[in-house]
Amino acid sequence: MISAQNISKTFKLYQSPSDRLKEIIFRRCYHKEYHALQNISFEVGEGETFGIVGQNGAGKSTLLKILTGVLIPDRGQVTVDGRITGLLELGTGFNNEFSGKENIFLNGGYLGLSHSEVEKRLERIVEFTELADFIDEPIKTYSSGMIMRLAFSIAIHADPSAFVIDEALSVGDAYFQQKCMRKIKEFKDSGGSIVFVSHSMNAVKVLCDRAMLLLDGACVEIGDPEPVINTYNYLVAKRTKGEELKFHASDTGESSYGNEKITINGVQLLDEQGNSVAVAQSGGPVQVKINLTAHETIAEITVGIAIRDKFGQDIFGTNSFYLNCPISVEEAKSYSVLYRFDEFNIGAGKYSITVAAHSEHEHTNECYNWIDKSLAFEVVQSGDYSFIGLSRLTPHLSIEDME
């Protein structure tokens, strides 16, 4: 359980560190202020995973440092029931000349474990890293992935009540990342709190129960990961294009933004005959129709769609740019863009469609209109072919006699 109440942190920027002392002695101001965090409050319950997202410089690292006690907030309070560990920097406090085993003891000591406490865990720690053959070698011979394994294993075996995961985890190979994820899940199921910081929005959507979006040190949005990430994407779009983007959000999770040179009026799912439907047959023919109105004449725009599953993961997305189908629009005219799928090869389940009109290949350049979750629909399995999963692959099965 982690509880942060009204955390604020201001960094005073001095020309030189000695100015700080001059300030105390002469009682004059020698600094510029930088508000790294303003009034941040949140709680992470037992067994909960809490995501923190935001662009570079939004205050994520400062917040983590305050959570772990490396920095002291100006105002507000952080309470953690028990120990908080994580992978804050790869192998902090590791000594390259020492063996892996020695470093387990050293690092454990930094985390507040006594020698005998580490000894009790040593076997489990080494076993998890799968580095038994190298554990007596100096870690200067280790690869960065191996060091990450060691650091992760110590941190997770130190019986923390809260665990911080950041990008450092991505150093490991796929096998070990999955192993770490399983371990983290075990930790979570046993009541541990997890703080997850990542720039991978899909990972945040999949892993986190709740998320918080930071912008310039302030909390913009906190709650379900999906709307938080939609807002994040909006902020990314806004940053690339200096102008004001209009932003609308509704309770259903639909949110839209853009400079509205083009507005998307509606999205429809159509069957073969052109009737609007809410349920599509897996593998059957489906059309997605996007109605839009141009308020300016633009030589080339891109209209794209993305299909997301119930976890908000992108499972498919493309646009007219990638399909090599340039669209030009004239002022005050309306158009409908039609995506026709002969075989809608996704598995049964609930999905949503996100649509966008923007310039070039991505919305980050100039975004006219972007609507998250503009349409929800369901896919049902057709009677003739059964399978599991999201993708409807159609394998051919054959059997041959050996010899």
Place this chain on the structure above:
Amino acid sequence: MVSSRISFILEMTRRDFVERFAGSILGSLWAFIFPLVNLLVYLIVFGKIIGARLPGTSDMYAYGIYIAVGIIPWGSFSNTVTRSTNIFSDKKNIITKLNTPLPSLFVHVSLSEALTFIISITLMFIILALKGASFHCGYFLLPFVFYLQQILAIGIGLLTASLSVFITDIRQLVSVVMQLWFWFTPIIYVVDILPDFAQKLMVLNPMFYIVDGYHNIFVYGAYPVFKPLIILTVISHLLLAFSYMTFRYLEKDIRDFL
């Protein structure tokens, strides 16, 4: 919380010793070899080769012992001050990444220096015993004198460490001052050889009383002079309290600046 701090301090201290001799065949045996060689050098070079005699005695080794029992505690004192001064920048990599209890770092430095001191002084005892020196009750006061000098050292070190984060020059200044302080303390000379004005100034040097205490115990078989040591007890604790308050006042900035 307290137990985790203690294990942190112990681990750091253990690391000090392990790290110093990491990879060597003799390992921590070196921790005994260095001071032993030093002691023998003092005894042989000053006693036998230079043939210096401590005023008032004819003992060949007395001068060597005089120097050794001054230089060993001075080493602990001086190392504690300089290492403390540099501790924040030395341990920057862990302070800025892990929740490090900063005051524990000073306890660690002092503990580590105390161990070195104990090793050297134990060897000193062995040499004295071999020489046939007799035991007297003054030796019981050794821990007190050592405690006092270390409180003084941490008091200074904590203050200089806190300030050196903002003024890097302090680190250089401390090395220079420690060098001068060494020569201003009667460690390899006797105070009587100083001119009058310098002897009067000696009143202001707390390390004079400390080193004098060791000399009395080891060389003259007497008790330390109590009055100045008691005054020093008060002063060094006040200094430590002042340094600690200064540190607490600046702690947030120290962490920000590192």
